[in-house]
Amino acid sequence: MAEDLCKNSGVFGSKIILHKEFVMEKLPTAFCHASTIIKLKSGGLLCCWFGGTHEGEPDVAIYAAKKACGDGLEKNQGVWRKPIKLADGAEANWNPVLFYGKDNTLMLFYKHGQKIAQWQTFIMTSADDGETWSEPQELVAGDSSGGRGPVRNKPIRLTSGRIVAGASTEHGIWQAFADLSDDDGLNWHKSNNIGIKHLSYQAGEKTAHSNIAVSQQSFYGRGVIQPSLWQSADGSVHMLLRSSEGFVHRSNSMDEGKTWCSAYPLSLPNNNSGLDLVRTNNGRLFLVCNPVASNWGQRSPLSLFLSVDDGQSWQKLLDLETEAAEFSYPAIIADGEEIYLTYTWKRQNIACVHFSSNDLD
Secondary structure, eight states: OEEEEEEEOSSTTOEEEEEEEESOSSOSSSEEEEEEEEEOTTSSEEEEEEEESSTTSTTOEEEEEEEOOGGGGGGTOSOBOOOEEEEOOSSOEEEEEEEEOTTSOEEEEEEEOSOGGGOEEEEEEESSTTSSOOOOEESSTTOOSSOOSOSSSOOEEOTTSOEEEEEEEEESEEEEEEEEESSTTSSOEEOOOBOOTTOOOOTTOBOOOOOOOSOGGGGBOEEEEEEEEEEOTTSOEEEEEEESSSEEEEEEESSTTSOOOOOEEEEEEOOSOOOEEEEOTTSOEEEEEOOOOSTTOOOOOEEEEEESSTTSOOEEEEEEEOSSSOEEEEEEEEETTEEEEEEEETTTEEEEEEEEGGGGO
């Protein structure tokens, strides 16, 4: 399915033309979830996700599909290739993340392990834009504390060249941190932990009863996880965080990600589901999330927000999905003023949406 949709933006009285399509013609597994997307240096797009019989089961693997569009990308030409399996193992695999090194080496990070609190981060690399891949290796050898490197959302590269990855752990009280690399991803060092002050949690307490199709272990714990990052024009770095407390939270760093303030709530509702944002060249921030103020609340609508003041305020542009089903875990990137985003579509497919931010001018 591919279609063009014209939607009122709700901002500046403008309309946005959305091109929407599915990444897969046929889903190779019982479900799919947690996509990541990247614009390839050679042209086209690459999307990865995880899928299997059920989230958290040992057969859950990392899959990928490529759209080789070439020069016709802006006209939405090209076809998504049939998905291929990239990474498998004796335990569940989760949350793939794509990112380029300085030498145009393509990196794929993902989590491996049955228990989220103890999963490990693995990395694979490709020198030919995802046609062939290295064997997976652990990102930080011997780590078993919940996973290093990016936990779900893409890292960012600061103007200094440092890579900052949004990371988090889920040990009762959920906490985030930034994982930093100054040698293009070879070695990593952690920032301080980022949490909500005075938050309490009783060990073994189930915080929600929900029909969301996640691993049951996810319903235990409380706090902030899965940061999405941007750098401001003045060099400061910021993150928005998924939270269990009904609202998106934020933290800021004035020293390139080394230290961060405690997480504090914004007025944006959050249902304890993934969010992602991107900063365009002109400083606009585009955020995709489920604006539902309920812990483990419904994962619809899925909405697009805009900030023109570096994240101080947010305005809803439009709803991408409003049906009573699961539309979740968005990933969003910018290529100049062109915006690409993917998200879980009812756990039956990955939807890919493309639009131009110039429509708002």
